[in-house]
Structures are given as C-alpha cells and as structure tokens.
Amino acid sequence: MATKASKAAARLMISPAVLLLLGWMIAPLALTLYFSFLRYNLIMPGDNLFVGWENYYWFLTDPSFKAAMINTLVLVGGVLCVTVLGGIGFALLLEKPMFGQGIIRIMVIAPFFVMPTVSALIWKNMFMNPVNGIFGQIASGLGFAPIDFFGQFPLLSIIFIVSWQWLPFATLILLTALQSLDQEQLEAAEMDGASWLNRFRFIMLPHLARAITVVILIQTIFLLSTFAEILVTTNGGPGTATTNLTYLVYVSSLLQFDVGMGSAGGVIAIILANIVAIFLMRMIGKNLDA
Amino acid sequence: MGRIQLKQVKKSFGECTVIPPLDLAIEDGEFTVFVGPSGCGKSTLLRLIAGLEDTTSGMIEIDGTNATLLPPAKRGLAMVFQSYALYPHMSVRKNIAFPMKMAGVNEAEQTKRIYAAAKALNLTDYLDRKPGQLSGGQRQRVAIGRAIVREPTAFLFDEPLSNLDAALRVGMRLEISELHKRLKTTMIYVTHDQVEAMTMADKIVVLQAGGIEQVGSPLELYKTPRNRFVAGFIGSPKMNFIEGAEAAQHNAFAIGIRPEHIDVSITHGQWQATVGVAEHLGSDTFLHVHGVPGCDPMTVRGGGDIAVNHGDTVWLTPDPQHIHKFDAEGLRIK
Amino acid sequence: MARSVSTRSKVLNTAVAGTLGFLMVFPILWILILSLKTEEDAIRAPLEVLFNSGWTFDSYGAVQARSDYFKHFFNSVIISVGSTFLGLMIAIPAAWAMAFVPGKRTKDVLMWMLSTKMLPPVGVLVPIYLIFRDTGLLDSRLGLTLVLMLINMPIIIWMLYTYFREIPGEILEAARMDGASLRSEILYVLTPMAVPGIASTVLLNIILAWNEAFWTLNLTAAKAAPLTAFIASYSSPEGLFYAKLSAASIMAIAPILILGWFSQKQLVRGLTFGAVK
Structure with missing residues (x-):
C-alpha cells in the first residue's frame, strides 16, 4: 500500500512528531554546547565571555569529576549485577508451578511503580535510619551496634535502594522471555538426558540472552541519570561519596549557578550516554524486524 | 456500466519491473479471472485497478473516464480481500453499513440495502454478531455483502477463497457465480487456482512474470493454448510434454498431450510403460507411468475400473486429434 | 503440555x-x-x-492539612494524563504513517526518535531551565506537561508502532476501498481496532510521567509541584515524622501502584520497544 497520495499523507502525519522532537533535541543541545564555552554564572552577571575549553578543563580536572565518574560506574555496575542475577533467579522461580502465582508476581513487581523519591525516603528513614529504622531496631534488639548506612556505606546503600526499584523490571522482562521458551525444547533436552543445570546453561540461558541484553542496556540508560534517590538521601555526600555525573552537573548549574561549567558537564554526560546508546541502537535495530 | 480498460499500464518497484507495459480490456458485465502462479503480478494488477497502488506509467480507464490518478474511494469499485478484511470491532450490520456511511447514504436506504444483502447472502440471523464469532464462509459472505451494498461499477476479488477449506470453497465458488449471474456486474477475480478460473470465468487472463500469456474463454485456453506455459497451467492433471524423437515425428520441438487424451490398454498400444503409482479415485484412475521416451513420468487418466497397480505394464496410445505441437520457443504450431 | x-x-x-x-x-x-x-x-x-x-x-488528615496533598495530586494527574494524551494526538498519526506506509527511511526515523530518549536529561537541563525561566514556564503545569510529553513521545510512538504493525494493512485498504477518507480510516477503523494497544500505551505513559523525578524536581517549586516534589519536601527534617511521611508516601504511590498492576504485561513491551514480547 504505497501510492504517492498515501506517501504524501504519511509525510504530513509524521511531521509534527518529527519537528517537535527535532526542536526538543536540537535547540537545547545547541544551547548547552554554546553555554559550555562561556563564562556564564547566574549570580555573577557579566559579559558571558567566550572562554574556549576553560569550562571543560576545570570540570574535567575537578577532583569531584573523577569521583563522580567512578561513582557513576559503580552505581550502574552494581545495580546491573544485582538486578540481572536477581532477575534471572526470580524469573526461574516465578515460572515454576505454585499456588497464588498471580499474587506473588504482583508482590515482586510492586516496587517498580513506587516513585523514586518515595522509595528513597522509605528506605532512608524507615529502614536505614540507625535509631528508628527497622534495621537499627533489629540490630539493637539482638544486641549489636546499629549501622549508620548512609554514613558508613553511602554508595552501597544507594545501590541497594535503586536495585530494589529495578529488580522488578528485570524480573518482569526475563520472566516474559522465559515464558516464551518452547516447552517442547526443554522436554526434548530432557529426553536427550540433559540435567537441569545443562538445560539451564544450553537452552534457557541462550534463550534469555536477548532479554538480558535488553535489560542491561535499558537500565543503563535510566541508571546513568539516577538523581532523585541521591537528592533525597545523601545530597551527594558525605563529601562526594555518592555524587554521580548527573548530580554533579545539577550541583554546578542549579546550586552554584555556574551555567558554563554545568553545560560542559552536560556535554560530557551526553557523550558518555551516546557511547552506551550506540550499543542499544544497534541491538534494538537488529530486533526491529524480528 | 463497468468497462475497464488498461492502456500500456506498467508498474515497477524501484528498479524492479513487476508489470511490463500491458493492454487489457474488460467488458461490461464480464466475469474476468486473472490466473497465474504466485508472484506473477496478478494481485498487483488488481491493486492497480483498485487504486491501492500507483501505476508507474500508462492509463486506467473506467467507463471511458481516466481513473489513473483517482484515489480508490473515487473509482466506484468494491473489493473483497483474501483475508476478508472485516472490521473486527464492528458488528456484521455495521460492517456492511460502513461503505454507505462513508458515502453518506441515508439511514432508511442503508437499512433497506443491508437487509437485502443479508437476505441474499443468508446472513439475516448474524447481523448483530462480530466477525470473530463467524465461520470462514460467513465472513466471506459479509465481505461480499459489504461490497454489494455499494452498488459498485465492478467487483474486485483478491483470492477470496484461498482461506477456506476445500468443501466450502466449492460452495462459495457457486455462490459467487450465481451472484454474478444475478447482478450482471463486471467482476475481476484473482486466483492461482486454475480450477476456479475454468469454472467461473467468462474470460481468463493467464499471467506470468507480470505479462499476459493469453486471454480467452476457458475452453479456448484448454483447446488452443498459445504456448507451453498456458498449456501446462490450464487443465488438471497437467498436460504431458514429450520432447526429442517422438516430437520430431510431428515436426515439432515438443508435443503435449493431456492425460485425458491418452488411451490405456493392458494388451496393446503405441508406447509400452510401467506403472509407478496408480491413484484409484473410483470415477477415474490416474496413472503415473515410466518408460515413455521423452516424458518421464507421464500422467494418464483412465477409467475408474482399470485394474492395474504398481509395477504392471501398460500400453498407451495418444489421441492424434488432441496432440498439441510447440516450437523451440514454446509457442504453439498451428 | x-x-x-x-x-x-x-x-x-x-x-x-x-x-x-x-x-x-x-x-x-x-x-x-x-x-x-x-x-x-x-x-x-x-x-x-x-x-x-x-x-x-x-x-492522612495531617498530611492534607500540612501541605495540601490534593493540590499536588491534581498537579500529578494533570501533568501525567495531559502529557500522555497530548503525546497520543501527535503519536497516533506518526505511528500510522510508519506502520502502514513504511518507506526506506522509516527505520532510521524510528531509531532517531529512540535516540532522543537517550539524551541524558542533565545534558539539556541548563538551557531548558533558562528557557523556562525566561518564558514563564518555570513552575507551571503547562511547561511540565510539555516536557514530559516530549520525553515520553518516543516511547508512545514506538509502542503504538508495534501495536499498529499487528493490524493487517488489508483492513485499512478495505476502508479506503469503502470510500473512507484518511481521517475516517484512522478514526473509525484503526483507532477502535487498536484500543487495547492504545490503552496500554496510555497506562504505561501515565505511570512513567507520574514517577518522573528529574524534570519535576528541577522545574517546579510550589505552584506546579506534582507528588514527586511534594514527597521530596518531606526529606528532612519532617522525615522523622514516620506516620505522616508514610501516609504521604502511600497517597503518592497508591494510584500508580493500582494502574501498574493492570499493565504489567504491556510494561515489558513498552519499555523494551517491542524487543521482548
């Protein structure tokens, strides 16, 4: 179905979406790029001098940049490990026959629908607070010294919270993928004498490979921008212990009002995200026709 | 009125020419069947007439007016699709009413035409059902009903029976033929099944690789196929072709004999052959025999009571009146 | 078996x-x-x-009295529902075009749309913030609705695209043969047939918009703040009032928890752009 008339109609129908997204992408991007070369501070109104690579220089040589990079990687990597491994486990478990499967599935998935600010607050206050939190109370009750989670293990605590939010997502996708596995394949393997472990390794895992890549890449996109959990719990601290790249840019531009520096950070964040994005696009592109 | 004329119509997708320039005239009231193997361009040709595809060049005239650039809705044609293409969210009644609603026909007239169509197609009891609750045959009737109520200048059918099982197909074939006799509207029918073509058509257009191989009435095509392609395509089981010395005796590159034009005997005849498979159908027996020079296996149609089986020897004699002769290019020698 | x-x-x-x-x-x-x-x-x-x-x-009463829960609740509803339906109006025609009149570049356009989703928000925070400040969109429901519509539009288009592709093109052709204009074709045939797909798209996007916490936190203050920002205001020192914090949290997540349970299946498809079904 492709007449000239319908092709013309199609172009007309698609153009609002394309123009809007183009505007949304190009305009701010160009401005970010432009600002990143200016000395531009909102509380020090001046001439907004063109300073070349100065902002990039200061941003990249700032010790907090290095810390932020490492924190970003640890955060993303840590959450991915927990959610992918945990997700495979949950998916295998939930796929087994059991009573009340629907209800149990809903319980496992629930955290995904909790908004980031809420989940951060719940964990910070009701669970990880050394005095009144449940963990602290249990520790005291058993005669141990309660742990100050955000003081002693700030990044680990955030990884924990974010993992709680994303584990359901990984589970849901891996479970869906697992359910699409042809049962006859598994039965054939069983007839061929494969043990459960071998069936998992040679049949289920290859079948899940695509879903696992999808989980990793999509989560990476979202995890690189983790923000609310940090803002609500630690404000990036203590020191820069939980400052990731997103939070660092937020601090420079909206807390220190240094638009130039913030923009330079933004450009760097974009470059990093694009490296990840290229992998994702390749993969999704391959699956487009499937 | 419903006279459709194609003048030098050509269709290419990019570099690839699907239909080389082609001329064809379909007369008013005629039942025309486009037949050919899959991928021969017959559906594309139908879609060009419908306006669902653009012609690359050439002109399509409907009742004398140039319709080449008209959108499908403006051509006054109705189409029945292979998948029926019923609107799943609408009841049968609403499905049938849809084209009239689009044309702005008033409610009273709509109701009248819906009931007339439903009555003609035995759908009266199903008007309030959704397509999902109907059998394949009923869906097909709804699709036809939706086409009828528009009172189109011509009906286009795109392999409408290919999704039905064999028994239903025969029934629907008759219904469509009867519908044509009653309405006397031009119909263009696309199929890959030569039996449908032979049984329904006033005029058959045999297509291959986008080109027209032959146009004619069913019997014309059967009796005087223009070339080996048409000869092999029309008729079931297929015509046998013999090349080599046997053909040379007839001053031809190849000769063709239909299975029904070969006499079978267990005692004497022109060719001796061994039976490979014998299909006993009761009314007929189809023998697939080996050993005839220049044609292996040869298919022969004999009477229902021939008692031969695998491995038996038979003698075959072709009916000299029904030998088709072809030259090296595959064209018929008169 | x-x-x-x-x-x-x-x-x-x-x-x-x-x-x-x-x-x-x-x-x-x-x-x-x-x-x-x-x-x-x-x-x-x-x-x-x-x-x-x-x-x-x-x-629960105390939370409403302290910070006017309902005001924020309505902000959340308006922003998430508004951005989703606004997005839908632009996305349905676009998805129709890509699913039913695919061209050589359709795949590229889809890819490019997806790529805008990967733009890290922090990369464009500064200019958006400044543009919003200068145009008076800062801390307004309209501004936030527009931003959320734009960031979720690629997902809406992709989801609709994958659903539309499952609708046989012959049915739309039948509508065209039946004399339907493009508008009638989309309005009376495509949209009703795609209702389940459109419904799950709407659900998922409301959820995503409801929980979005980067733009909502950075572009609002008091007036247009949705529930994400309302909750963030509890971070300290009121956070130590556990009962009120809990009540506020429950009120913030309950609507979406319920919507979310309805749409778990679609969630997979939407969030993976159809790569896992």
Missing part, C-alpha cells in the same frame, strides 16, 4: 517465592501500617508497632 506437578513441590515453590515476594513488597506494606499509627507508635520497635498499638487515620 503442562505436566502434573506434585503438590509437595508446588507448596515448596509457593513458600520460597512467597517469602521473597513478601520481602520485596514489605517496605510498601510497612509504610501502609505505619501510616495508620500515631507518631509515637510509629517509631517503636517493629513488633510493638505490629501487635501493641492502636490504629488511626489521623496522619
């Missing part, structure tokens, strides 16, 4: 999965319990909270 499984292994599976599921959902259950306690009871030891204290709805 489903095999018969012994009741014993079924019970065992249920026990293990049930325990883990309970641990996952426990934080939510816990704040539900705390929200029904007085502040004094809420900070007692867990067992005391469970078995040795009364129940009360006071905290």
